[in-house]
Amino acid sequence: xxxxxxxxxxxFLVCDQVIEDSLTKKKSLIGIFTHLQAAVFPFQHQxxxxxxxxxxxxxxxxxxxxxxxxxxxxxxxRATLPNIxxxxxxxxxxxxxxxxxxxxxxxxxxxxxxxxxxxxxxxxDFSVMQMAPPQMTEPTA
Numbered sequence: 671x672x673x674x675x676x677x678x679x680x681x682f683l684v685c686d687q688v689i690e691d692s693l694t695k696k697k698s699l700i701g702i703f704t705h706l707q708a709a710v711f712p713f714q715h716q717x718x719x720x721x722x723x724x725x726x727x728x729x730x731x732x733x734x735x736x737x738x739x740x741x742x743x744x745x746x747x748r749a750t751l752p753n754i755x756x757x758x759x760x761x762x763x764x765x766x767x768x769x770x771x772x773x774x775x776x777x778x779x780x781x782x783x784x785x786x787x788x789x790x791x792x793x794x795d796f797s798v799m800q801m802a803p804p805q806m807t808e809p810t811a
Contacts, residue, residue: 676726676727676786676789676791677724677725677726677727677756677786677791678724678725678726678727679722679723679724679784679791679792680723680724680725680762681721681722681723681764682720682721682722682723682782682784682792682793682794683699683702683720683721683722683794684702684703684718684719684720684782684794684796685699685700685701685702685703685718685719685720685721686700686701686703686717686718686719687699687700687701687717687719687768688700688719688720688721688766688767688768689766690766697721697764697766699719699721699766700719703796704796704797705796705797705798705799706774706796706797706798706799707798707799707800707801708774708777708798708799708800708801709800709801711774711775711776711777711800712773712774712775712776713773713774713798714771714772714773714774715771715772715773715774716770716771717768717769717770717771718768718769718772719766719767719768719769720735720766720767720769720782721764721765721766721767722764722765722784722792723762723763723764723765724762724763724764724791725759725760725761725762725763726759727756727759727761727763728756728757728758728759729755729756730753730754730755730756731753731754731755731756731786731787732750732751732753732754732786732787733750733751733754733784733785733786734748734749734750734751734784734785734788735748735749735751735767735782735783735784735785736748736782736783736785737772737780737781737782737783738780738781738783739774739775739776739778739779739780740778740779740780740781740795741776741778741779746772746773746774746775746780747772749767749769751765751767774798776798777797777798777799777800778797778798779795779796779797779798780795780796780797780798781793781794781795781796782794782795
């Protein structure tokens with residue numbers, strides 16, 4: 671059995687959207703965030719992007735991404751990416767994934783976990799907060 675080469679993760683970010691230039695393959699991350707706000711729960715976030723960059727990997731890998739609610743350690747969702755082939759350990763590879771819709775059951779801390787062949791290689795947490803109701807202000811004369 672061949673030993674799996676675990677990559678070195680250079681970045682793992684969560685944002686509103688990842689855009690890839692068709693010519694240069696450069697990625698633009700739109701709306702990088704550390705927290706979301708919602709008026710009501712469950713809260714459906716319409717667009718979310720994930721970006722990860724790694725090096726020191728060679729071969730074909732299966733990547734899974736889990737979204738976990740840290741309040742109760744419950745799995746919210748899991749996605750398996752198509753197999754990714756990386757040619758050379760010196761190569762820097764970056765990937766952008768756009769998620770069309772996510773449902774957050776309640777406020778709290780959430781974490782994306784990036785797994786390669788079942789091994790946890792990166793994690794990124796963020797908060798989903800309950801928005802305060804609008805304050806009623808007294809009219810001024």
